[in-house]
Amino acid sequence: MNRPVAQSHLSQLAELLCWMDEAPERRSLAPEARTPEGLWWEVLAGEDEKAWVWLEAGRVQGYGALVPFWEGAALEGPIIRGGDGRALLEHLVKKARQEGFSTLYAFPEACNRQARALLEQVGFSAEHTTYFYCIQRTDLAYPVPVGYKIERAEPCDPQVYRDLYSRAEDGWSLRLHWTDEELRQHFIGSEVELFMAYTDATGEPVGMAELELDDARAEIAYIGVVPEARGKGLGRALLGAAAEWAFANPHIETLQVRAHDHEKAAQALYEHLGFKQTSTVVTYALELD
Template identity: 75%
Template sequence: MNRPVTQQHLSQLAELLAWMDQAPERRALAPEARTPEGLWWELLVGEEQAWVWLEGGRVEGYGALVPFWDGAALEGPIVRGGDGRALLAHLIRKARQRGYSALYAFPEARNQRVRSLLEGMGFSAQHTTYFYTIGRADLSCPVPQGFRIERVERCDPEVYRELYSRVEDGWSLRLRWTDEELCQHFLEAGVELFLAYSRKGQAVGLAELELGDKEAEVAYIGVVPEARGRGLGRALLGAVADWAFAQPTVELLRVRAHDHEKAAQTLYRGLGFREESAVMTYAMEF
């Protein structure tokens, strides 16, 4: 049976999440916390609307709705006991009741059980995103002649939006941010913005780096169409990698590429990045 997550479920939910983590074929979008206390703050104090599936009084499934783009992102479904259809049907029904226009799910590509469940309930596969990692390495690269790369202290929202919309057709999330939200984001600790400029001073590429205590992630990287094919994207990657690994505690760099970004995938593999996971995006429109 489906029940809203309460404090009495948190210990068993933490154990269910640990079970999911043990194998790639079980993984899907899930809470970050892995302790009852952390889950309490994330699920019972936060904005998520979360439910568990109970079999014989035990937590054997989990799912939640999180506001995302024009609809909601689906955490899970994480299914250990039962076939999961009742849990997923419940989540779809709740999304409709809350007036969401679409529901998105992000299972690991190897999670055939949940992928089949989603497809059987009417979700459509959109694309696959590949995630790569590399340990401390020298990835520096000369900047092509006629260009320069600079770390930007303050974000110019107008320049940023134009670049963001031109370097990748599929990016849209940041275009909804206000000027204030964009500026505030790049003032946060650990968030760095690098821009590439042409000889005429026109911004033609960007790279965003998010620094953690031990890891760093390239959140976005791209070059406008007319500046491609000259090694500028490779030089941007080298610039952010140099900055990341200049931090003494950072031991790992993460990057990502969608399935249509073949050149980026080839570049990452050629530089020694290891594919860590592949996540599929599914969508259901209401």
């Protein structure tokens, strides 16, 4: 049976999430916490998250949640160890419609055949695939092409950022919906750094890389160059600048990057540099209105 997550479920939910971690074929987007205390703050104390468990013989055997994402909602899970996974997923879709979300997204691991089959059974469609790569501490420095310069942007100018993002990004519009204040808050503090490439002649922004730092891991969350400046090694130089900043922090041990299925050149570059593929995630979407 489906039940909203309660404090009494948290210990078993933490155990279910650890079970999911043990094998790639079980993984989907899920809470980061793995302790009852952490889950209390992440799942129960969060005002925006709505979460449910599937109970079988009184035990937590499934989990799913709705979190705001873009103009709709993202689905955490479905994580199913036993019981009727379709019933839990249909319940989540029903709740998303009741909340008035226009689109529901899901992010299972590509090899998670159970979750992917369930999603497709209730009408989700695969949109694209994202490949994640990781590398240990290494020197990724690369010379900046003649006629350009790369600088760490501090503070972030929302309008400059938004304009560059719209010119450099071929298929994504997520950040274009952020307000000036949301963009400023995103780059405040030491967890997110922005590197921008400019032309020497005019100072026009032509590329950028976003670096996120988290304990022992750094991640390049986004990297892009405008079409007219591509093919000159500028993206490679932005990668090198972000990596150099990340590994200057003695606590950072690994750097993660990502590439979508249409970004063949980026995939080839990461593999050439020694990055190892660690995860492949398929984005699914279901239109609700």
